Amino acid sequence: MTVSHRFNAEPPAFGDAVEIRPGILWIRLPLPYRLNHVNIYVLDDGAGWTVIDTGIGTDQSIQAWRTLLAGVLAGRPVNRIVCTHHHPDHVGMVGWLCRETGAELLMGEVEFLLAQYYANAPHAIDGRAFRQLYLLHGLSEDFVAHMMSEGHDYQRRTTGLPLSFTRLVAGQTVMIGARAFEIVTGGGHSSLQVMLYCREDGLFVAADQVLPRITPNIGVAGIEPSSDPLQHFFTSLASIRDAIPDGTLTLPGHDWPFTGLHQRIDTLVEHHHARCDIVAEACRDGARTVADLVPVLFDQDLSHHQMSFAFAETLSHVNYMIGQGRLRLDTSGPVWSVGLKDRSPLG
Ligand SMILES: [Zn+2]
Incomplete structure (x- = not known):
């Protein structure tokens, strides 16, 4: 030792x-x-x-x-x-x-x-909750399929409790x-x-x-x-x-x-x-999906394993900024997007 x-x-x-x-x-x-x-x-x-x-x-x-x-x-x-x-x-x-x-x-x-x-509940990892979340936020079907199989492999590496x-x-x-x-x-x-x-x-x-x-x-x-x-x-x-x-x-x-x-x-x-500011800057010219924002925050080529973390992390910044009143989530379309919240001229 x-x-x-x-x-x-x-x-x-x-x-x-x-x-x-x-x-x-x-x-x-x-x-x-x-x-x-x-x-x-x-x-x-x-x-x-x-x-x-x-x-x-x-x-x-x-x-x-x-x-x-x-x-x-x-x-x-x-x-x-x-x-x-x-x-x-x-x-x-x-x-x-x-x-x-x-x-x-x-x-x-x-x-x-x-x-x-x-x-x-392994289906909680493989199932609809995750799939839906990824698709609604703009990831492609194909990418989601890979991510569900390879990206979530980490979650299964346990020996029980x-x-x-x-x-x-x-x-x-x-x-x-x-x-x-x-x-x-x-x-x-x-x-x-x-x-x-x-x-x-x-x-x-x-x-x-x-x-x-x-x-x-x-x-x-x-x-x-x-x-x-x-x-x-x-x-x-x-x-x-x-x-x-x-x-x-x-x-x-x-x-x-x-x-x-x-x-x-x-x-x-x-x-x-600083990451929140980068997200705000990326939304300055119009609404973006969370999938659009992932490469703004993570500029490297991501494996499916890394992508599942990068996506989750990007969404955490988006959710925080929604909570802070900086962003607004538009859920009207089949794919959701976030945009800067309108500020009144009087602040
Ligand atoms: Zn750890």
């Missing part, structure tokens, strides 16, 4: 761990995407390990977990697994891991139920070893992501809410097409910024632990406001 007390240590190789504070292990699991890893954290809880997040449900993850359980984690039981949110790269291995170790699952109720929803769990609620304190962690929850990236804050040690397990390099996907899903996740994200970032000091060592779900939380939050907020 590589031991380091520096937050800027080199990331651990797959199968290895970096001890970022005594009893807190930073581990990476492989993802089969351009973002090629997810961070998990394994904490010494006195009697054994508490694992935070589990990786995506693939054979590669099973191999990685077998290596960890027989290697850096060997000799002590995995007692508890905390899943921060229902996305497959975080919740994907929880079924397998609970079966393998007998660990108890701790999760926010909303995220647990969402994970159950997607696990029990245990039938029971222990609920984590905002404001509650969870002891992990000698450390007290306050549960923080927030929307935006997911419905109600769970984060853990240890004030005494200046540690914040941020999951995907605040990432050091990339912006977490803020997307509208077919399950709730008129939702406004960007507004929820802004609200959550503001409350995190209020409650958690800048110098806190933040442990994110991807890339590397970092300090400078407030600066990073400010950058994320500015980024999304």
Whole structure:
């Protein structure tokens, strides 16, 4: 095991761990995407390990977990697994891991139920809700067909869930070893992501809410097409910024632990406001569909996997701007469009 007390240590190789504070292990699991890893954290809880997040449900993850359980984690039981949110790269291995170790699952109720929803209702992913949403917003039939099969493959990469769990609620304190962690929850990236804050040690397990390099996907899903996740994200970032000091060592779900939380939050907020301005500019000459706006915000050639995220993210900006009164949605035709809302000359 590589031991380091520096937050800027080199990331651990797959199968290895970096001890970022005594009893807190930073581990990476492989993802089969351009973002090629997810961070998990394994904490010494006195009697054994508490694992935070589990990786995506693939054979590669099973191999990685077998290596960890027989290697850096060997000799002590995995007692508890905390899943921060229902996305497959975080919740994907929880079924397998609970079966393998007998660990108890701790999760926010909303995220647990969402994970159950997607696990029990595969037609929710393949079905009309998503199809309709894409078609109404101007994507072609052909593209939608590809996206439904390839783009949604990610959603299916899970290994089930245990039938029971222990609920984590905002404001509650969870002891992990000698450390007290306050549960923080927030929307935006997911419905109600769970984060853990240890004030005494200046540690914040941020999951995907605040990432050091990339912006977490803020997307509208077919399950709730008129939702406004960007507004929820802004609200959550503001409350995190209020409650958690800048110098806190933040442990994110991807890339590397970092300090400078407030600066990073400010950058994320500015980024999304700038994206809204780009959308407004693109609508200046007339109404556009959400499908038209995707390449305005994402100028690269997108795979179907990336396209499903790009579309969801573009729609989140559109829904936010509708909520803010900047855009208006025209649902009169077979394909919907958005345009700048008329402003009266008197403002
Ligand atoms: Zn993630």
